[in-house]
Amino acid sequence: MRVIFDPIQRSHAPHFHLFAGKTMTCPEQVSRADSLLAAARAFGCELKAPRDFGLAPIRSIHDAGYLDFLRTAHERWVQTLDGSSEVVPHVYAIRQVRGCPTSVLGQAGLYMMGTNCSIGESTWRAAYASAQTAIEAAELVRSGDSVCYGLCRPPGHHAYYDLAGGFCYLNNAAIAATHLRKTFAKVAIIDIDVHHGNGTQEIFYRRSDIHFTSIHADPSSFFPFYLGYAQEQGEGDGLGCNRNCPLPAGAGDAEFVQALERVTPEIEAFAPNAMVISLGFDAFVLDPIGVFSVTTGGFERIGRSLARFKLPTVLIQEGGYDTGHIGENLMAFLNGFLAPELR
Secondary structure: OEEEOOHHHHHOOOOEEEEOOEEEEOOOOHHHHHHHHHHHHHHOOEEEOOOOOOOHHHHOOOOHHHHHHHHHHHHHHHHHOOOOOOEOOOOOOOOOOOOOOOOHHHHHHHHEOOOOOOEOOOHHHHHHHHHHHHHHHHHHHHOOOOEEEEOOOOOOOOOEOOEEEOOEOOOHHHHHHHHHOOOOOOEEEEEOOOOOOHHHHHHHOOOOOEEEEEEEEOOOOOOOOOOOOOOOOOOHHHOOOEEEEEEOOOOEHHHHHHHHHHHHHHHHHHOOOEEEEEEOOOOEOOOOOOOOEEOHHHHHHHHHHHHOOOOOEEEEEOOOOOOOOHHHHHHHHHHHHOOOOOO
16 A cells, blocks of 8 residues: 655644643644554555545645745735734634635634644644645546555644644645546545534535545534534535534544444445545544543554445545654554455
8 A cells, every 4th residue: 555745744844833821732743654654664665655536536625825925925924914823713703704815814714623733833834734744646547546544734624625624724625635636426424523514525425426534532622613413414416425523522433433324325325436544543543632531452453344334445544743743543444445355
């Protein structure tokens, strides 16, 4: 199996993070990618750098004004404001928006959903490289690879069409799925991060060619709070193509695998031709910001469950913040997903 990674993704180094009124170091650090890369190499994966596919695949998902903001925000911020070294809004366009501000401070509140997605000097370059990583992985699967792993950092599944949030700027899974659609008529996205993939859901909520499934912690008391409930089933042409499985805090291996088994018939009924897995490891029992109790062995079971679809698959890295064990969890997942009797 090939793993895609661009060293430019290491350049993103967020500092500011606000949680429950306390400032702390952002958990989304480069050490995550380093641990995952070392594990992929130890597993025997072939490392490949992504080609540059340009902005067109990214524009197929994201708003032009939002992309321009991400590209220019940090430079404008430091040149025009006596503020922090990173772009962090203090006002937000919560509900009524009847105009687009021209100031970077106003635009930060328009295009960023919270303080958990600060923009530094190298954020755009890293996010762009992360998106190219996802596109390369999808292109290789389009070209015949049965599975390819996009080691994407920063992650992407909380990024909306025109909104950053939850450490995410460009929605790598959505970009990969759309690129797969050039070859495959229908694509299933399965998100196994402890957090609901709210950005991915909303991007495809009215589409019938992409089926989105997310197994995550109950959002009534956990980020992202406002989406991820079981009653969200899609709208218009997309009605029936969105499936959320919120689980209670403390859910472990058995509960997670059982949830996968419950949604399997629905995904099979959709009859996808390819699959994108938003691969989060923050369901791990020791994850510093997670609330689940999934073990390393549990990730192997999850991998085996997903392998049974026997579809061309793009793995897109999302969360997972226990850097001491994240590599072991990746290898366990790959052991299950690539088990010869299931592929």
